[in-house]
Amino acid sequence: MDNIRIETDRLILRRFEEDDIEAIYLLFSDDEVNAFLPWYPVKDRNEARDFFEKRLKGGKYCFAICRKEDDFPVGYIHAEEDDSHDFGYALRKEYWHQGIVSEASSAVIELLREEGLPYITATHDRNNPRSGAVMKRIGMGYCYSYKEQWQPKNFPVIFRMYQLNFDGQKDRVYQKYWNLYDEHFVETDI
Template identity: 55%
Template sequence: MKDFYETSRLILRHFRMGDEQALYELLSNPDVNRFLPMFPLQSVEEAKDYLQTHYLDKYKNQDGYYYAICLKENDRPIGYIQISGDESHDFGYALRKEFWHQGIVSEAALKILEEFKTSDLPYITATHDVCNPHSGNVMKKIGMKYCYSYKEQWMPKNILVTFRMYQYHFKKDEDFIYLKYWNKYPHHIEKDI
């Protein structure tokens, strides 16, 4: 897949050295971080290390698909959107708080789905905390289908979270459901909660 895409408002591109300040501004914010599987970054130096291990090294190893979400006007990262390289093909995203509720993540996600329809990926999955319905609204808006919910003692924050799991098939006739979370966590729910 390419390392650069455009939408009407956005540039989706690979992260690069020099993005550490923008990454720090995103991942140090406690409101943005509340539903992320990490603690807020504490310094630009920590953001530089995160940039290396979570983006640059993964590009080199071809381990998943990771894009900075940038506004066209300045090509500066205001968020990220990604598909993990493991069997879950986990779809994730985050956006700086001042850009919430403007349809930016949905616009970026729809572009990624459009581009990946011709890839070898059979599906993507995504989960959201039931306390974060806005993330679930993005999943619904881009056509992901709810599959099940489960409770997990979520690390590293060590809190009990009820997650809703969604899935999107690139081949419309597929009915496979990714059951790793269902099988791993004993408290799971089939109905939509």
């Protein structure tokens, strides 16, 4: 696995490492940070280590978001390698509202474009409009909404699906979620 390292004005984006367990624990143990993420918060450092092994280690487009001054991860950003190219992120709450995720996202998007991905998608819970605001800031466009019985948390969520096409096919819309869920619609007030 290549060891990609991206630097922006304020950030270093790099692979998560074994030494990052404390940072992973701080990020993924917080109830508020994890409220809209598709897993339960980790309870201790052993669970943080398991989370690292299962979800963060080895992903081609999975990066720790680190501040340049200490190279300590304060967030994560990733794009899935499947056909959704699902783009996601999380940030410790003491770093919210500073443009960090937008800055990291712009850098990762440039890498994905250079790597030849045709597009990325991203979804956010309708009750988390700030995530949608990030998607808009980085150039993604709203496509549609759908209702899913969200797992593993097992409650209904209306997700908004955004997409950014890199290859010039402006009208392409990833249809998987639209086709998968019976309740889907286009919201006009976004």
